Amino acid sequence: MACDDPEALEDLGRSNPAPGTTLGAMIEARLSRRFALLAGAAALLAGGAEGSAAAPVAHSSGNTPGAGPSTLTFPELRHQLAEGDAVAEGHRIQVLLRWGDPILAEAPDFDAGRQSVEAQSRQFGYNNDFLNFFPLPRGSRASDHGLLVVNHEYTGAAQMFPGLGGGSANARRQRVSAEQARIEMAAHGGSVVEVRREGADWHYVKDSRYNRRITAMTPIRLSGPAAGHAKMQTSADPTGRQVLGMLNNCAGGDTPWGTVLTCEENTNYYFGGAAAESGPQAAHYKRYGIGREAAWSWPKHEARFNLDREPNEPNRFGWVVEYDPYDPTSMPVKRTALGRFKHEGCTHAVCPDGRVAFYSGDDERFEYLYKFVTNRPFVPNDPAANRDLLDGGVLHVARFEANGTLRWLRLVQGEGPLTPENGFHSQADVVIEARRAGDLVGATPMDRPEDVETNRANGRVYVMLTNNSRRTAEQVNAANPRPRNLHGHVVEIIPPGAGTEAVDHAAAEARWGIFLAAGKPGVDAGAQYHRATSENGWLSCPDNCAFDSKGRIWIATDGADDAAGIADGLYAADTDGAGRALTRCFYQAPVGAEVCGPCFTPDDTTVFLSIQHPGEGEASYEQPTTRWPDFDEGMPPRPSVIAITKIGGGPVG
Ligand code: FEO
Ligand code: CA
Ligand code: CA
Secondary structure (H helix, E strand, C coil): CCCCCHHHHHHHHHCCCCCCCCHHHHHHHHHHHHHHHHHHHHHHHHCCCCCCCCCCCCCCCCCCCCCCCCCCCCCCCCCCCCCCCEECCCEEEEEEEECCCECCCCCCCCCCCCCCHHHHHHECCCCEEEEEEEECCCCCCCCCEEEEEEEECCCCHHHHCCCCCCCCHHHHHHCCCHHHHHHHHHHCEEEEEEEEEECCEEEECCCCCCCEEECCCCEEEEECCCCCCHHHCCCCCCCCCEEECCCCEEEEEECCCCCEEEEECCHHHHCECCHHHHCCCHHHHHHCCCCCCCCCCHHHHCHHHECCCCCCHHHHCCCEEEECCCCCCCCCEEEHHHCCCCECCCEEEECCCCCEEEEEEECCEEECEEEEEECCCCCCCCHHHHCCHHHCEEEEEEEECCCCEEEEEECCCCCCCCCHHHCCCCHHHHHHCHHHHHHHHCCCCEECEEEEEEECCCCEEEEEECCECCCCHHHCECCECCCCECCCEEEEEECCCCCCCCCCCCCCEEEEEEEEECCCCCCCCCCECCCCCCCCCCCCCEEEEEECCCCCEEEEECCHHHHHCCCCEEEEEECCCCCECCCEEEEECCCCCEEEEEEECCCCCEEEEEEECCCCCCCCCCCCCCCCCCCCCCCCCCCEEEEEEECCCCCCC
16 A cells, blocks of 8 residues: 555545454455456456467476576565565565664654654654665775665554544544644654664664754755745745755655755645635646645644645645765755656666766656756766756656657757746746646656666666556557556666667667566466566566666565555566566565665675555554564554675675
């Protein structure tokens, strides 16, 4: 159950069993939903709505080597849906950071029954998502010491707080008190935490001078074309240049000059008011999914989240945020030149001429894929020269042609339809309403673009398209070929020069193809992998991904439990050679959790994972479906970051 899914937010109500639901009953309910989904898929296949039938299943493994032609040699894990997590044999899971862990000086130990704003502001936040490892010392390739940058995407009130009663998750969210709402704000944002490996064991360094919390209350500078614009001004900030906090930071990325990028995604859910339907920005709000009723209770408790009090506050969220993880005093900056939408993440690629391209997906059904290219080249070893590189450049949106060409369309004020007649008076208007600009230039509506990552080994770019249950047979296009796409797919982009030293990520065109189509081979219509993919190797709902230094893709999933009746997990596959797209199951999360943020140390000996919202969607604080990772009767389930290593050492996988 992902926060990024408005339907899921509704579904939290419709599918939420009564408190006291057992894990067994819940799994049974999910399996019967799965049966209904399969019946739908079979009907599609019979009706010929799909282009091709699923690939045959050659291997059936499960804790047997059976790697086929894959270069990955770990014994494949079996699919499961359980209270605990599991990893491929020969590997070890360590819980490194849990919601509530004290990370700043004077932070109290976590006490679930006595949460406070002050404590949460100094403790590890809720729902860890994106992870990035920055070695210590800075500039080194250290793999046993570094800073872990972590996003805290959102809060799950029903699992966080006792006493919210029954009903849907949305209904329980509305019951949080003003004090609890402030705790939720303190649990959002991000953390920077010093981590160290001693022998085989990872631990975090409490009170490190590097440790930092960013919350929904932290001052953040606005820069780029939208900074200072009238639509960015509020009564608390008449300059339109400084905002309090960042919200719903999902995935992220980094820059070649050593800063981190953290991306605001579903910021629409925090705002509400009558102006959503009747105010002067009603059409704009609607295009961005902002409605009269917020999913969070915050507009009731804090005026800035109420559209009728502060109509411009939502325009100050939905951006890519940059900061220096090595300097806890540095003020984060929202870089508006990269556009405003539901950014999943942001990945960079350096072009042959030194300019830098940044790819970012807008994670919503029928939304677009974007690329920003800096105007100036990045200058190695000159922080001052790169400081504001993200304020000048060209934003593009993707159009996938059926002939395999990807055209990057420029979103520049004054060009094509982006004129004053259409409401685009300046580049500020273009970036604030990037979605509407994309509509007008003819971008391709995608099946929820999640993570986009660059594979340095082959110069290609991989786009996770997580699912789109609402696409009809009439709405399919070449890059999104399945109606009612429950399991998602992965698109592979091949820029000019891919496979050489000079990959041109700034080019106006590239080639594209489908790397895999998720779902169960032989069962889910259109599922497509390497033909040797095993009964445990298939996946559902790709969300985040990472590449190890050999260029193999590691895909984390979000939503496989609902879509396919299996736990979310981490899967690995070669991207080239005989084992291309032969996915293998490596890790399975506890029930209710999604897997995010896969992140390798430079030497590949550790992969960090974010295990987000364990136990979400079912039951309550009092009667959770799992108490992972503590399994202590006094503890609710806690979103946590884990470190996976190979027993005896060596690269993971
Ligand atoms: Fe927050 Fe798109 O996942
Ligand atoms: Ca995500
Ligand atoms: Ca997701």
